[in-house]
Amino acid sequence: MRNQKGFTLIELLIVIVIIGILAAVAIPRFQGVSDKAKIGAAKAELATIKNLLGMYQAENDTSAYPATGDITSMATLQTILSPYGMIPAAAEAAWAFNTYARATEDTFVLTGKANDRTRTVINVTPTVITP
Numbered sequence: 466m467r468n469q470k471g472f473t474l475i476e477l478l479i480v481i482v483i484i485g486i487l488a489a490v491a492i493p494r495f496q497g498v499s500d501k502a503k504i505g506a507a508k509a510e511l512a513t514i515k516n517l518l519g520m521y522q523a524e525n526d527t528s529a530y531p532a533t534g535d536i537t538s539m540a541t542l543q544t545i546l547s548p549y550g551m552i553p554a555a556a557e558a559a560w561a562f563n564t565y566a567r568a569t570e571d572t573f574v575l576t577g578k579a580n581d582r583t584r585t586v587i588n589v590t591p592t593v594i595t596p
Contacts, residue, residue, distance in 0.1 A: 500581035504596055507560035507579035510553060511589045514542070518573065519591065520549040529570035530591075536565040536575075560587065 522530050536542050539562040543552050560577040563586070567573045575589040579596070587596050 496582065500583070500585075503559065503581040504579045504585050504587070506555070507577060507581075507585075507587055508594050508596065510556040510559045511575070511577055511587055511594055513550075514546065514552060514556070514575065515589050515591070515594065517546040517549045517552070518575070521546060524549070527570065530567045530573045531565075533566045538562055 518530055522528060531545050535545060539557060542562065542565070546552060558580065560579050561584075563576040563578050565573065565575045572591055577587050577589070579585040579587055585596050587594065
């Protein structure tokens, strides 16, 4: 008789299959939570920018938001809003600038894309932030 020590090949394969099934279930759930966190961070940063745009409007001589052509990138957004407060450094990590448009003097739409897997589009208006 042989002295049997260790696991058989079948036992090892069963363990590997079980680990694979657990990973297949857990990884998508984790990614979903991670994406929600990234979208939440982007919305928080955009809320700060929305408030800075409100300060710009309150202190502007014409009481208007910046014109559509004035904000064409994150750099121009930072330049225009710098007298009213700093855009957090984490903002560029949380979302990417997409578009800015002033519909009337009293309203604007700022669109950014969250840095999640699907690049969720987030729209910011003076009253609402929607993903």
